[in-house]
Amino acid sequence: MRKLIDLHMHSTVSDGTYTPSELVRHAKEKGLSAIALTDHDTAGGVKEFLEEGEKQGIETIAGIEISSLFEGYPEIHVLGYFIDPENKDVMEKLNFLQDARKVRNIKLIARLKELGFEVTWEELEKEANGQLIGRPHFAALMVKKGFVKDTNEAFSKYIGNDGLAFVPKEKLTTPEAVSFLFENGIVPVLAHPILIGMNTDDLIDFIILLKKSGLQGIEVIHSEIPEKESRKYLELAYRFNLVPTGGSDFHGENKPYVKMGVPEVPYDFFLKLKERKRDMFSIMETRKL
Numbered sequence: 001m002r003k004l005i006d007l008h009m010h011s012t013v014s015d016g017t018y019t020p021s022e023l024v025r026h027a028k029e030k031g032l033s034a035i036a037l038t039d040h041d042t043a044g045g046v047k048e049f050l051e052e053g054e055k056q057g058i059e060t061i062a063g064i065e066i067s068s069l070f071e072g073y074p075e076i077h078v079l080g081y082f083i084d085p086e087n088k089d090v091m092e093k094l095n096f097l098q099d100a101r102k103v104r105n106i107k108l109i110a111r112l113k114e115l116g117f118e119v120t121w122e123e124l125e126k127e128a129n130g131q132l133i134g135r136p137h138f139a140a141l142m143v144k145k146g147f148v149k150d151t152n153e154a155f156s157k158y159i160g161n162d163g164l165a166f167v168p169k170e171k172l173t174t175p176e177a178v179s180f181l182f183e184n185g186i187v188p189v190l191a192h193p194i195l196i197g198m199n200t201d202d203l204i205d206f207i208i209l210l211k212k213s214g215l216q217g218i219e220v221i222h223s224e225i226p227e228k229e230s231r232k233y234l235e236l237a238y239r240f241n242l243v244p245t246g247g248s249d250f251h252g253e254n255k256p257y258v259k260m261g262v263p264e265v266p267y268d269f270f271l272k273l274k275e276r277k278r279d280m281f282s283i284m285e286t287r288k289l
């Protein structure tokens with residue numbers, strides 16, 4: 001049987017509905033050979049994920065997906081692979097990504113109050129029930145408190161990117177996100193390039209720019225990349241000596257149309273990624289010369 005993998009999935013620690021252990025068990029049932037956890041801006045679930053991987057006898061990678069900004073493009077996501085949860089220094093450095101969220105949430109509470117909608121930190125914590133507090137929790141509360149009729153109205157009128165109460169979250173630029181990962185020994189990979197909406201020439205320039213910051217890979221298979229496009233990204237990977245990666249971007253019931261392990265990703269990508277992690281130290285040393 002062909003060995004298959006899934007290197008992109010979210011747990012309850014960010015915006016998925018499966019806990020890290022549940023993800024591992026689900027992958028095991030699906031017969032996947034290797035998986036990676038890539039929660040948004042947090043590595044809070046990776047320890048549990050790796051431990052369950054040991055137990056279930058399935059190969060696991062601790063990862064993250066960092067949201068970044070570049071020029072006028074929509075949020076650009078950078079995947080980072082091989083975070084060591086025992087490395088307190090690195091784990092602490094990753095916390096700054098969540099601090100930006102906290103600051104944004106506090107500002108959003110204040111802004112909503114100005115508009116006459118009282119939402120408290122305690123209520124949000126209760127709503128989030130252990131998850132990182134995000135706009136979906138604000139929306140749910142606004143519905144519960146009768147401020148809006150549904151979450152759609154909450155986003156379109158108030159907390160969505162064009163809403164009256166919108167407060168942007170402080171973010172790294174994409175080159176900053178890439179070099180942050182690289183310098184901490186975490187393999188940086190450009191996530192779902194199709195969602196950036198760049199034409200191929202601009203994407204090539206972008207890749208060249210990001211390689212200067214330490215980019216090591218590009219996600220070529222993803223639930224939102226049509227098969228025909230995957231071939232194009234794979235060619236770019238070879239051309240720029242980037243490791244090709246792939247995954248579903250599974251979010252559980254939060255994105256019910258995305259299934260773990262779909263589309264299929266070959267095991268070979270996992271081997272290449274591991275190899276690149278091994279080479280990272282010498283790549284870093286060479287760059288310092």
Ligand code: AMP
Pocket residue numbers: 015133134135136151152155156160161
């Ligand atoms: P946050 O990370 O707190 O800024 O929240 C982002 C999340 O809000 C996204 O992952 C979506 O799940 C959700 N979201 C953003 N825009 C909308 C929208 N217009 N309608 C519904 N959900 C949205």
Ligand code: FE
Pocket residue numbers: 010015040251
């Ligand atoms: Fe998500």
Ligand code: FE
Pocket residue numbers: 065077191192
């Ligand atoms: Fe993403």
Ligand code: ZN
Pocket residue numbers: 008009010038065249
């Ligand atoms: Zn994702």
